[in-house]
Amino acid sequence: MAGEYVWLVTGSNRGIGLELVKQLLSSPSNIVIAACRNPSKAAELHALSDSAKGRLRLVALDVASKESIREAAQEVAGIVGDKGVDYLINNAGINPGGEDTAFTLDVDVLEQVFATNVVGPAYVAQAFSGLVEKSTKKTIVNVSSTLGSMGADYGTRCTSYSVTKAALNMLTYKEAKEKPDITAISMCPGWLQTDMGGQNAALPVSVGVAGILKTVLSLKPEDSGQFFNFKGERVPW
Numbered sequence: 001m002a003g004e005y006v007w008l009v010t011g012s013n014r015g016i017g018l019e020l021v022k023q024l025l026s027s028p029s030n031i032v033i034a035a036c037r038n039p040s041k042a043a044e045l046h047a048l049s050d051s052a053k054g055r056l057r058l059v060a061l062d063v064a065s066k067e068s069i070r071e072a073a074q075e076v077a078g079i080v081g082d083k084g085v086d087y088l089i090n091n092a093g094i095n096p097g098g099e100d101t102a103f104t105l106d107v108d109v110l111e112q113v114f115a116t117n118v119v120g121p122a123y124v125a126q127a128f129s130g131l132v133e134k135s136t137k138k139t140i141v142n143v144s145s146t147l148g149s150m151g152a153d154y155g156t157r158c159t160s161y162s163v164t165k166a167a168l169n170m171l172t173y174k175e176a177k178e179k180p181d182i183t184a185i186s187m188c189p190g191w192l193q194t195d196m197g198g199q200n201a202a203l204p205v206s207v208g209v210a211g212i213l214k215t216v217l218s219l220k221p222e223d224s225g226q227f228f229n230f231k232g233e234r235v236p237w
């Protein structure tokens with residue numbers, strides 16, 4: 001398996017996660033662990049595995065369940081062995097609050113979004129850190145959003161979601177500071193045509209994902225702890 005890199009993508013059964021898996025499999029040097037809540041129902045991932053020649057493995061992982069994360073980490077350790085996980089892509093995310101605002105948001109929804117968008121990636125990083133540190137590339141990508149940037153100044157909208165992405169950005173910063181051997185970044189994929197982005201979004205998902213991969217593949221150790229977009233530009237905090 002020399003010259004091969006292991007990628008793990010959460011939320012890989014649709015949207016940005018599925019497109020990441022598709023584009024990664026186009027390179028024979030990539031081994032992809034596609035993590036999703038229900039592998040048995042992930043028809044598009046199963047269709048991809050027919051032509052992947054053993055380079056795609058499906059693993060059950062619900063980022064809102066600590067038990068599921070622990071079980072997935074054990075299963076992945078058995079699959080990848082000493083190679084570890086080169087690129088851990090914390091992609092799974094939700095926005096059930098939609099366009100909610102600070103004084104009207106449902107705090108139960110805020111808790112739910114926080115559990116998936118912040119607690120999930122935090123525990124995934126902890127559970128998989130040993131595998132990441134065993135690998136060659138040692139990279140964690142937290143899929144964030146420019147909506148979580150105060151500098152971008154998006155005003156009142158999408159508050160519960162924005163709060164969680166701002167928190168995820170701080171998590172990225174803390175991960176980078178604590179483990180200098182790891183390259184941890186936040187990544188805004190752009191406004192993309194997925195179930196979350198909607199069909200009126202600015203760009204097809206293929207364009208944003210190609211940009212994410214180009215940016216991630218050109219990361220240098222000194223980029224750790226930073227917030228990038230899919231064009232490889234720095235996003236203000």
Ligand SMILES: NC(=O)c1ccc[n+]([C@@H]2O[C@H](COP(=O)([O-])OP(=O)(O)OC[C@H]3O[C@@H](n4cnc5c(N)ncnc54)[C@H](OP(=O)(O)O)[C@@H]3O)[C@@H](O)[C@H]2O)c1
Pocket residue numbers: 010011012013014015016017036037038061062063064065090091092093094116143144145146188189190191192193194195196197198201
């Ligand atoms: N699309 C955009 O314009 C945009 C812009 C900025 C940032 N983002 C971020 O990009 C990421 C992917 O977004 P998307 O547009 O692909 O969204 P999407 O089309 O709604 O897909 C979301 C994915 O996350 C998974 N997911 C949700 N909760 C999960 C959980 N508890 N455990 C495991 N997987 C879970 C979903 O799995 P199920 O099928 O099982 O529900 C699905 O695969 C998110 O973090 C989002 O915040 C998207």
